[in-house]
Amino acid sequence: MEATADSVRQEARDWIEQNFDPQLSLRAWLERLADSGWAQPRWPAEWYGRGLPPDLAALTYAEFNRVDAPGPPAGLGIMLAAPTIIANASDDLKRQFVRAVLVGDHAWCQLFSEPGAGSDLAGLQTRAERDGDEFVVNGQKVWTSGGPVADYGMLLARTDPDVPKHRGISYFAFPMNQPGVEVRPLIQMTGDSGFSEVFLSDARVPASAIIGQLNGGWAVALSTLSFERTSLGSETGLGFRLTAPGGSRFAEQQEASVGEFIADAKANARSFGIGGMAMTAGGITPLVRLARELGRDSDPVVRQELVRLYTLASANGWNGQRARAALRAGGRAGPEASLGKLMASRIGRQWRDTASLIAGPRGMLAGGDGPLGGRLASQALATPGPSIYGGSDQIQRNIVGERVLGLPREPDPSRTLPFRELKVGTQAPAAAEES
Ligand SMILES: Cc1cc2nc3c(=O)[nH]c(=O)nc-3n(C[C@H](O)[C@H](O)[C@H](O)COP(=O)(O)OP(=O)(O)OC[C@H]3O[C@@H](n4cnc5c(N)ncnc54)[C@H](O)[C@@H]3O)c2cc1C
Numbered sequence: 001m002e003a004t005a006d007s008v009r010q011e012a013r014d015w016i017e018q019n020f021d022p023q024l025s026l027r028a029w030l031e032r033l034a035d036s037g038w039a040q041p042r043w044p045a046e047w048y049g050r051g052l053p054p055d056l057a058a059l060t061y062a063e064f065n066r067v068d069a070p071g072p073p074a075g076l077g078i079m080l081a082a083p084t085i086i087a088n089a090s091d092d093l094k095r096q097f098v099r100a101v102l103v104g105d106h107a108w109c110q111l112f113s114e115p116g117a118g119s120d121l122a123g124l125q126t127r128a129e130r131d132g133d134e135f136v137v138n139g140q141k142v143w144t145s146g147g148p149v150a151d152y153g154m155l156l157a158r159t160d161p162d163v164p165k166h167r168g169i170s171y172f173a174f175p176m177n178q179p180g181v182e183v184r185p186l187i188q189m190t191g192d193s194g195f196s197e198v199f200l201s202d203a204r205v206p207a208s209a210i211i212g213q214l215n216g217g218w219a220v221a222l223s224t225l226s227f228e229r230t231s232l233g234s235e236t237g238l239g240f241r242l243t244a245p246g247g248s249r250f251a252e253q254q255e256a257s258v259g260e261f262i263a264d265a266k267a268n269a270r271s272f273g274i275g276g277m278a279m280t281a282g283g284i285t286p287l288v289r290l291a292r293e294l295g296r297d298s299d300p301v302v303r304q305e306l307v308r309l310y311t312l313a314s315a316n317g318w319n320g321q322r323a324r325a326a327l328r329a330g331g332r333a334g335p336e337a338s339l340g341k342l343m344a345s346r347i348g349r350q351w352r353d354t355a356s357l358i359a360g361p362r363g364m365l366a367g368g369d370g371p372l373g374g375r376l377a378s379q380a381l382a383t384p385g386p387s388i389y390g391g392s393d394q395i396q397r398n399i400v401g402e403r404v405l406g407l408p409r410e411p412d413p414s415r416t417l418p419f420r421e422l423k424v425g426t427q428a429p430a431a432a433e434e435s
Pocket residue numbers: 109110111112113114115116117118119120142143144145146195384385386388389390391392393394395398410
């Protein structure tokens with residue numbers, strides 16, 4: 001019988017009724033959830049999912065959220081590493097890594113960007129040289145989100161400099177906890193240090209940890225970037241409202257019971273707040289509440305901007321539904337994903353501007369005394385991020401222009417020259433002129 005919205009909801013509800021037990025340890029609950037396939041129901045059934053189409057899978061989270069059941073650890077492991085491994089890696093690597101993400105054994109980071117390679121990612125200079133059964137890695141990465149707590153990195157490194165830049169890159173499941181890896185946190189204007197510089201000096205990675213083919217890493221990287229665009233631009237990427245801590249550094253926290261974990265999360269308003277909701281239609285709710293509290297809800301400009309936010313977020317939600325329907329019909333998430341990502345950064349800016357309009361000078365107050373418990377200020381300061389990470393707004397527009405509208409590709413003579421002959425990073429002409 002084909003799954004329907006009603007049958008899937010009912011199945012999730014029945015499973016929760018029989019299996020959800022707040023007295024279980026967090027670890028035991030995560031294992032139960034992973035092995036049931038409900039942790040990521042859109043993943044294939046043989047790799048800890050249930051093979052559900054994305055639109056049906058998205059419906060199941062509400063059932064878990066209704067009882068505050070925690071989901072698997074959020075972060076780049078579940079968002080990017082595991083889907084990339086499922087789509088591209090050997091069964092051995094899938095066995096080693098997929099379940100470990102869901103039960104919280106491994107946290108992941110993304111070792112893509114370098115000081116001279118962001119939008120021009122294929123110009124990356126970190127190199128990996130073969131030494132017996134291993135590769136020796138040297139280079140520098142930057143903007144590495146979650147670097148200090150990651151157990152593994154999705155590492156792009158150059159394994160053949162004698163061929164054009166896109167053809168000599170390999171993609172490794174790279175162990176972070178080793179002597180050749182130095183992670184230096186970078187402080188952002190929010191005061192947090194969400195990302196880091198990572199220095200790789202004679203670090204080692206087994207040859208068996210290549211995801212995809214040797215020198216075939218660019219195609220694998222594109223699949224990661226596609227997962228990134230899809231999840232950054234969609235509402236359903238949020239899934240479980242409450243997620244468990246993940247990674248070896250948080251192993252102790254997983255000894256707490258599920259009930260204790262929920263109580264603690266509620267007391268600290270963790271994951272129950274606005275967070276990523278700012279970009280969904282639901283993100284309007286705390287702002288309406290704030291406008292009422294501050295007596296700003298009858299101001300016509302405030303009302304207009306609130307409705308603009310709601311309209312943009314709703315339209316983006318429908319665009320996401322369109323992408324999921326295309327996937328379900330056997331197509332690929334293509335233009336909708338780039339549009340969704342572009343809209344997410346537009347909606348983020350609308351949220352920030354509307355929130356600041358409502359709060360006035362108070363909006364600058366950080367800390368618990370500030371509007372929305374200080375989250376207005378922190379969210380406002382974090383707003384530029386989405387227009388840069390996962391491919392900047394300009395790059396998303398290039399993608400839409402070239403792949404959707406069929407405009408000519410940007411001229412790029414470096415695509416055909418051997419990497420060794422290119423001037424990249426600090427040697428690139430623009431950088432050389434500035435210095
Ligand atoms: C919050 C945050 C988290 C991040 N996390 C990670 C992470 O975990 N791992 C990781 O590897 N990276 C991460 N990044 C890095 C991110 O992917 C890069 O910042 C991004 O790809 C842009 O690269 P860049 O910073 O080198 O800017 P550049 O590529 O130097 O771009 C500078 C400007 O030029 C524009 N530009 C560049 N090329 C073109 C072009 N061809 N056409 C039109 N305009 C162009 C860009 O849009 C931008 O405005 C993160 C970034 C942020 C802000």
